[in-house]
Amino acid sequence: MRILFDHQVFSWQTYGGVSRYFVAQMLGLKALGQEVILPENFYSENVYLRSLPDFQRKSLTPFSFKGKKILQNVLGRKASLEAIRRYPPDVFHPTYFDPYFLKTLETRSIRFVLTVHDMIHEIYGHGSRSVFSLDAQVVENKRFLAGKADAIIAVSENTRRDLLRFCPEIDPSKVYVIHHGNSLQPDLEAQNPGSKVQSPPFLLFVGQRKTYKNFAWMLEQIAGLLHSVKDLELICVGGSHFDKAENEQLARLGVAHKVRYQSVGSDAELAKLYSQAMCFIFPSQYEGFGIPVLEAFACGCPVVLNRASSLPEVGAEAASYFDENTSGSLEAEVRRLLEDTDYRRNRIEMGLERVKAFTWEQSAKKHLAVYQTIVN
Numbered sequence: 001m002r003i004l005f006d007h008q009v010f011s012w013q014t015y016g017g018v019s020r021y022f023v024a025q026m027l028g029l030k031a032l033g034q035e036v037i038l039p040e041n042f043y044s045e046n047v048y049l050r051s052l053p054d055f056q057r058k059s060l061t062p063f064s065f066k067g068k069k070i071l072q073n074v075l076g077r078k079a080s081l082e083a084i085r086r087y088p089p090d091v092f093h094p095t096y097f098d099p100y101f102l103k104t105l106e107t108r109s110i111r112f113v114l115t116v117h118d119m120i121h122e123i124y125g126h127g128s129r130s131v132f133s134l135d136a137q138v139v140e141n142k143r144f145l146a147g148k149a150d151a152i153i154a155v156s157e158n159t160r161r162d163l164l165r166f167c168p169e170i171d172p173s174k175v176y177v178i179h180h181g182n183s184l185q186p187d188l189e190a191q192n193p194g195s196k197v198q199s200p201p202f203l204l205f206v207g208q209r210k211t212y213k214n215f216a217w218m219l220e221q222i223a224g225l226l227h228s229v230k231d232l233e234l235i236c237v238g239g240s241h242f243d244k245a246e247n248e249q250l251a252r253l254g255v256a257h258k259v260r261y262q263s264v265g266s267d268a269e270l271a272k273l274y275s276q277a278m279c280f281i282f283p284s285q286y287e288g289f290g291i292p293v294l295e296a297f298a299c300g301c302p303v304v305l306n307r308a309s310s311l312p313e314v315g316a317e318a319a320s321y322f323d324e325n326t327s328g329s330l331e332a333e334v335r336r337l338l339e340d341t342d343y344r345r346n347r348i349e350m351g352l353e354r355v356k357a358f359t360w361e362q363s364a365k366k367h368l369a370v371y372q373t374i375v376n
Contacts (some may be wrong), residue, residue: 001371002035006091007042007076008096012069014045017291018117021155021180022095023048028364037087039079043072049205060117084110091371097141097178100149111290114149116142118288143167144261150374151180153367155289158310179314181360182294184271204277204301204332206270206292207238207248207284210221214283214306214324216249221252222281229338233260237273270327274299281335282311283322283330291315294358297351302337302344304330318354320347
């Protein structure tokens with residue numbers, strides 16, 4: 001079977017779960033003997049494309065400018081449309097929600113599958129209509145393409161429910177739930193299940209920190225813990241350096257010297273941090289799936305999650321949970337992991353077992369089954 005993926009997410013995402021997911025599918029489908037195609041000669045700075053041996057990345061320019069990624073995306077449409085014409089696929093799988101391809105597919109009777117990762121734009125009102133915003137019309141385009149798609153892949157049961165809640169006109173029978181896999185390999189040298197005593201010990205936060213990610217709320221909740229536990233630090237990975245508001249909050253709470261931002265240049269570096277951390281805190285109020293949960297599990301890092309959206313679906317009984325509406329709940333869970341050695345060891349062992357249920361190999365097999373269903 002020939003499956004064509006387009007340029008979209010690779011034009012604007014350098015790192016991130018969506019582009020990682022699509023590259024993982026391409027590699028998995030190739031391993032299953034399928035013909036996987038990407039358009040030729042589109043511009044991208046995406047790091048995960050390096051793992052595709054037959055694809056040569058190239059950036060539009062070596063320097064950044066406002067609107068660069070928008071321009072890369074616009075130019076990429078031509079490359080993707082040319083690929084549809086030159087290599088007509090059995091299935092087309094767009095990597096985001098620009099409907100530029102619909103007319104070309106319809107004239108050639110080519111079926112397409114759409115992946116819905118989350119409903120964050122719908123729930124939190126994102127979707128700036130600025131010229132230089134890739135969020136422009138995401139809500140409208142997603143709903144439009146979901147109605148046209150031959151099949152829809154939702155990355156969690158929670159995302160499936162949200163999709164059908166916001167788009168009740170969609171036929172539920174064409175929505176398939178396929179979970180993500182884990183891409184990180186644990187740092188075995190740093191990993192020491194059951195007794196990770198680091199100098200200094202640290203808690204880990206990974207990802208963006210704005211709005212629904214709940215970072216500011218988390219700081220308020222663990223400030224007392226950072227004060228009371230000698231040498232304990234919080235390391236933040238991902239996103240950008242702390243902004244003015246975050247620095248002001250850190251100063252007000254008196255923890256600026258115990259919270260630091262750390263840039264990470266590779267999966268190996270990230271895996272080492274997970275392996276060394278006392279625990280990973282994921283306070284997000286909403287996630288379509290939550291790949292960092294699997295990453296932490298794989299690296300033997302205890303996980304503390306908000307009991308919200310898809311996170312219990314992924315973490316199940318292997319994670320520890322806090323109740324955002326109960327004061328002190330987060331601090332209590334983290335403190336228990338710091339002080340109760342048996343409980344900590346149990347969480348690590350359960351996480352290592354839980355992550356085995358999520359593999360990109362199984363994900364690719366389920367994607368192929370969906371493709372075969374709509375083609376047949």
